[in-house]
Amino acid sequence: MYIRKAVIPVAGWGTRSLPATKNIPKEMLPIYNKPVVQYVVEEAIKGGIQDVVFVSNRDKKVIEDHFDYNGQLERILEASGKTELLKAVRDVAEMVNIISVRQKRALGLGHAVLCARDIVRGDDAFAIMLGDDLMFGMNPGIGQLLEVARSENKSVIGVVEVPQEEVKRYGIISGTEQAPGVFKVNSLVEKPEVSKAPSRMAIIGRYVLTPHIFDHLEKTGPGKGGEIQLTDALQGLADNQGLLAVKIRGMRFDAGNWAEYLTANIYFALQDPDLHDELVQRLKPLLPYAKEAEKIELPRKVE
Ligand code: UTP
Numbered sequence: 001m002y003i004r005k006a007v008i009p010v011a012g013w014g015t016r017s018l019p020a021t022k023n024i025p026k027e028m029l030p031i032y033n034k035p036v037v038q039y040v041v042e043e044a045i046k047g048g049i050q051d052v053v054f055v056s057n058r059d060k061k062v063i064e065d066h067f068d069y070n071g072q073l074e075r076i077l078e079a080s081g082k083t084e085l086l087k088a089v090r091d092v093a094e095m096v097n098i099i100s101v102r103q104k105r106a107l108g109l110g111h112a113v114l115c116a117r118d119i120v121r122g123d124d125a126f127a128i129m130l131g132d133d134l135m136f137g138m139n140p141g142i143g144q145l146l147e148v149a150r151s152e153n154k155s156v157i158g159v160v161e162v163p164q165e166e167v168k169r170y171g172i173i174s175g176t177e178q179a180p181g182v183f184k185v186n187s188l189v190e191k192p193e194v195s196k197a198p199s200r201m202a203i204i205g206r207y208v209l210t211p212h213i214f215d216h217l218e219k220t221g222p223g224k225g226g227e228i229q230l231t232d233a234l235q236g237l238a239d240n241q242g243l244l245a246v247k248i249r250g251m252r253f254d255a256g257n258w259a260e261y262l263t264a265n266i267y268f269a270l271q272d273p274d275l276h277d278e279l280v281q282r283l284k285p286l287l288p289y290a291k292e293a294e295k296i297e298l299p300r301k302v303e
Contacts, residue, residue, distance in 0.1 A: 001150045003208060005120055006044040006127040006142070009055040009112035010037065010063055011103040014132075016256045025060045026256060027131040032268035036255045037063055037131045041096055044129060047143040051097045053119050054131075055112045057104070063131075064100050069093045108227025114217045123211065125149060128230075130205025134264060137250025141206045148182060148246050149208040155237055157185070158206035158248040167194055170202035171231035173245050181247040185238045190224040190231040203231065204248060212241050 014026030021029070027037035041052055054063060070089065077086040103115045113128060120126045127142050135141030141158055149156045159173060171190045175183030187198060207230075216236030223229040237243050253264035266283070269275050 001125050001153055003048075003125045003127060003146060003149065004050045005053055005099075005124070006047075006049040006051070006129050007053045007055060007113060007116045007120065008037070008040060008044075008129050008131045009103070009109060010060055010131040011055050011057040011106055011112050012109075013106055014256065017258075017261075023059075025063055027060075027063055028066070029255065029261070031134070031253075031255065031261070031264045032272070035066060036134065038066065038092065039134050039136075040129050040131055041067070043135060043140045043142055044127065045096055046140060047127070047146050049096070049127060049142070051099055053099045053101060053116050055103050055115050056100050057102055057106070064098055067092060067096065067098045108222070108225075108229055110217050110220055110223075110228035110230040110233050113230055114214060114228070117214045120211065120214075125155070125208055125210045128205075128207040128209065132255040133205030134253040134255055135204075135206065135248065135250055136252075140250055141204075141248055141252075142208070144248055145206055145208045145246055148244060152182075152244060154242050154244050155209045155213070156207070156244045156246055157209075157234065158204050159183070159201045159245045160204055160248055160252065161200050162202040164194055164197075164200060167192060167197040167200060167202065170204075171229075171234075172197045172199060173201050173203060174198035175201065175245050178244075181249075183245040183247075185234075185243040185245050188231050188235050188238065190229045201245065201247075203234075203245075204252065206248065209237065210241060213237055216240075 010025060010027045014021035017026045017029065028035045031039060044052060056063060073089060074086060077089065099119055101115050101119055103112045129142055145156045145158055162170060168191050171188055172192055173185050174187050175185045178184050189198065213233055216233040220228055220233045223232045234243060253260045255261045255264065269279055
């Protein structure tokens with residue numbers, strides 16, 4: 001199975017992150033010293049993806065610009081001898097091919113993916129990575145799905161087990177385990193009530209799909225919340241072509257959720273040896289029961 005493109009939809013409104021996202025895309029909010037979306041693109045590259053397709057809109061041009069050269073800034077950094085920073089900003093411009101397509105109206109994640117149809121043309125499978133979902137580890141998120149998609153020659157989605165009370169935030173699957181951590185998907189339901197959830201296996205923002213998904217998306221009308229849901233079209237794929245779910249290992253942060261976003265910031269800042277000790281000293285008095293907090297071991301290294 002040949003897979004070189006990752007579609008990253010970034011055309012949502014980001015209402016959960018308002019007012020921060022009134023004029024700044026949610027995907028451009030920083031996690032320590034990089035915007036959220038840069039972590040997602042770096043994960044794609046680690047997984048061997050060569051082209052990134054942003055599904056964007058008129059207010060999100062700054063995302064594409066982030067992955068382009070900024071000649072004026074580079075000249076200033078060069079003239080002032082700031083070579084490390086110069087390298088950091090050039091590296092971002094050179095990390096991957098960027099293609100952009102517009103979703104002119106935010107009609108839902110399923111519709112956003114459909115907007116990429118002409119770019120993902122052909123028989124190749126492709127990845128979908130949500131621009132606000134962060135995954136870390138030795139072989140992060142999408143890499144684990146690509147492995148299974150290639151070996152099984154099937155569409156694959158990433159899932160994690162969530163607490164019962166959180167099922168209503170996610171698409172939930174029911175499946176049959178066919179190998180450790182790999183499930184054949186039987187049914188999917190978007191944001192179910194706790195009492196109606198078929199399991200606690202929640203779909204997270206990583207998918208590797210065959211182009212059949214576009215045929216199912218074309219037939220998918222508005223679903224939960226009046227939006228065209230990718231989860232609804234995935235049911236068509238599960239019924240007709242087969243769909244696997246893989247339990248994703250490693251760390252995960254939903255950058256659209258403030259508690260997770262802020263934890264990710266602290267986590268990454270703590271990885272910087274120049275910042276670690278000072279940050280720990282400054283955080284401890286902010287935590288209630290500071291005496292207990294003295295005992296908290298804050299992490300130094302990413303896995
Ligand atoms: P979310 O529902 O998490 O994002 O969609 P949102 O709508 O931007 O945020 P909230 O819920 O209002 O805070 C998941 C991903 O799908 C994209 C979003 O940009 C996000 O990365 N998306 C969603 C689109 O590209 N288009 C849409 O119409 C909807």
